[in-house]
Amino acid sequence: MSILNEELKNLIENKNSIKVVSTQDKEGVINSAPKGSLQISADDELTYVEVLESSKSYSNVVYSIWFDKEVSVLVVGENKEAYLIHGHVKKILTCGREYEEYYRKYQEARGFDIAAAVKLTVEDVQDLNLAKGIEKQKTEHPFFSHYDSLAVNG
Amino acid sequence: MSIENRRDESFEETLARYPELPRLNLLKTDVQRRGVCYTENVLKNVDKDKYQLTGSNVFFSTLGARDQKNKFGIPEALVLRDGSIVITDATPIEQNPYIVDYRDGAYVLIDKDKVVEEIDFWEKPDFYGKTTSSGTPMDSIIFARPQRLNITPTSKCCFFTEGLPCRYCDLNPHINIDGVTKQKMTPQDAYETVREAIKQKGRFTTLCMTMGSDIGGKTPFDDELQYYIDVLKAIGKNFNGRFPSQVITTALNYDQLSRLHEETGLMSYTSDIEVLNEEKFNWICPGKAKHVGYREWKKRLIDAVDIFGKGYVGTGTVGGVELAKPNGFPTEEEALKNILEEAETLISKGVAVVYIVWVPRPNSVFRDQKNASLDYYAQLTLGLDKLSRKYGVTAEFDDYRRCGNHPNSDLQRI
Numbered sequence: 001m002s003i004l005n006e007e008l009k010n011l012i013e014n015k016n017s018i019k020v021v022s023t024q025d026k027e028g029v030i031n032s033a034p035k036g037s038l039q040i041s042a043d044d045e046l047t048y049v050e051v052l053e054s055s056k057s058y059s060n061v062v063y064s065i066w067f068d069k070e071v072s073v074l075v076v077g078e079n080k081e082a083y084l085i086h087g088h089v090k091k092i093l094t095c096g097r098e099y100e101e102y103y104r105k106y107q108e109a110r111g112f113d114i115a116a117a118v119k120l121t122v123e124d125v126q127d128l129n130l131a132k133g134i135e136k137q138k139t140e141h142p143f144f145s146h147y148d149s150l151a152v153n154g
Numbered sequence: 155m156s157i158e159n160r161r162d163e164s165f166e167e168t169l170a171r172y173p174e175l176p177r178l179n180l181l182k183t184d185v186q187r188r189g190v191c192y193t194e195n196v197l198k199n200v201d202k203d204k205y206q207l208t209g210s211n212v213f214f215s216t217l218g219a220r221d222q223k224n225k226f227g228i229p230e231a232l233v234l235r236d237g238s239i240v241i242t243d244a245t246p247i248e249q250n251p252y253i254v255d256y257r258d259g260a261y262v263l264i265d266k267d268k269v270v271e272e273i274d275f276w277e278k279p280d281f282y283g284k285t286t287s288s289g290t291p292m293d294s295i296i297f298a299r300p301q302r303l304n305i306t307p308t309s310k311c312c313f314f315t316e317g318l319p320c321r322y323c324d325l326n327p328h329i330n331i332d333g334v335t336k337q338k339m340t341p342q343d344a345y346e347t348v349r350e351a352i353k354q355k356g357r358f359t360t361l362c363m364t365m366g367s368d369i370g371g372k373t374p375f376d377d378e379l380q381y382y383i384d385v386l387k388a389i390g391k392n393f394n395g396r397f398p399s400q401v402i403t404t405a406l407n408y409d410q411l412s413r414l415h416e417e418t419g420l421m422s423y424t425s426d427i428e429v430l431n432e433e434k435f436n437w438i439c440p441g442k443a444k445h446v447g448y449r450e451w452k453k454r455l456i457d458a459v460d461i462f463g464k465g466y467v468g469t470g471t472v473g474g475v476e477l478a479k480p481n482g483f484p485t486e487e488e489a490l491k492n493i494l495e496e497a498e499t500l501i502s503k504g505v506a507v508v509y510i511v512w513v514p515r516p517n518s519v520f521r522d523q524k525n526a527s528l529d530y531y532a533q534l535t536l537g538l539d540k541l542s543r544k545y546g547v548t549a550e551f552d553d554y555r556r557c558g559n560h561p562n563s564d565l566q567r568i
């Protein structure tokens with residue numbers, strides 16, 4: 001069964017959703033960058049385009065595949081639905097027909113060339129919906145609240 | 155333990171000693187060091203329309219490969235998961251190469267019966283199979299790497315004619331044996347081939363032109379220079395102004411370098427010094443030593459920085475050849491120390507130093523020798539990388555993508 005649920009799949013495929021990929025460099029410094037090109041390319045696999053070869057984002061993605069570091073993707077929908085996806089860099093396409101396909105599509109849509117198409121594995125998904133989070137915390141961590149919010153006669 | 159005693163260590167043991175070195179980078183180095191052997195299963199399954207198989211272009215590794223029997227019709231080279239490439243050398247099974255097999259619908263690299271990595275092969279570009287208006291097959295004059303056009307216009311080097319070839323080089327012998335000597339490429343053929351190649355969107359980022367040395371001309375190497383200028387001018391008609399490009403020529407003097415820069419759209423300059431030690435250079439590269447000389451070679455490289463700029467000039471070395479017997483360094487420790495000290499004298503002046511893994515070729519003078527241990531290459535990669543960071547000298551014209559044959563410049567990706 002896919003780790004991605006239907007709501008999240010729809011959010012990823014929706015052009016109006018915000019998708020942010022976070023990576024780290026060798027000093028552990030986090031870099032986050034919006035990746036509008038992010039799409040589902042196979043079961044539990046996402047692919048997005050790295051546009052600038054000189055960017056921190058691209059260099060971090062290379063670092064991640066070299067040293068097996070985790071990458072996360074934040075997806076936020078128009079109605080504030082939000083998910084955090086965790087995974088790893090599976091492959092960096094810099095040449096070949098599949099890369100050229102991404103290259104052509106991006107160039108046609110945006111007018112400039114790209115550095116690479118990056119494939120990510122999907123290993124875990126966190127639903128960041130606040131209402132669901134509050135309910136979960138109430139059940140699993142009853143001490144994490146304030147008296148005034150629990151008081152019967154407020 | 156001395157490096158010498160690490161020769162028989164496994165890949166994993168060496169990797170564990172250098173946690174700062176990416177596994178894929180060291181694997182690439184080891185694959186180049188040990189070579190590859192393709193199983194029947196690969197040859198049966200490989201899609202000949204999709205992939206680039208070995209043919210008859212000079213200056214590409216497989217023709218003069220260690221395996222002289224099984225060198226045609228095999229995949230040209232590999233692509234790794236990180237998007238870097240590995241230029242491979244077909245190697246007989248008795249010499250302990252990595253095995254490339256086809257398993258469960260994927261191409262894989264095998265070592266000691268274990269799958270160590272999934273790989274892919276270089277794909278054939280659209281211009282292959284086409285001819286220029288003069289009827290010349292385009293793939294006979296320009297050879298495609300995944301992102302670079304390799305322009306190899308002639309197939310001879312004058313140092314062989316003089317009996318002074320570089321001792322690791324097999325250019326003239328292998329082209330005679332393999333019968334690939336070709337007509338000298340015309341500038342028009344070069345122009346037309348590049349024009350055709352760049353129609354393929356996303357395929358090429360640069361071009362590299364190189365050939366054997368040509369001593370001819372009023373000043374030595376003027377003929378070589380003039381030919382580069384003629385071809386680059388013709389190719390340049392495909393672009394506006396300067397275009398990403400590299401030449402690898404014999405070391406040219408200041409005036410010649412100025413002409414090359416001013417009269418063409420060339421963006422970077424490389425001249426391979428090959429061995430970073432004067433005494434070993436004189437022994438290993440007698441033609442270069444006689445006609446230019448070690449110190450003059452270095453001076454000309456530094457002059458080139460003045461003309462092309464820092465980050466646009468480089469020199470290549472044949473990593474490990476400085477250990478060749480009988481006159482090379484007696485130990486790997488001594489070699490590394492000397493090579494890195496000497497590399498610093500160039501890098502500190504803005505010249506990028508890259509290396510290729512020495513593969514003792516069966517048609518070269520050094521045919522029966524062994525290349526260095528993996529540990530040696532790991533230290534060479536890290537040592538050169540450290541120096542390039544210390545002096546801020548990049549080699550974007552000769553990196554993982556624009557070239558792909560230098561483990562140390564691959565590290566500049568991060």
Ligand code: SF4
Nearest residue numbers: 311319320323325366
């Ligand atoms: S200069 Fe040396 S390495 Fe280059 S082609 Fe001639 S003999 Fe070979």
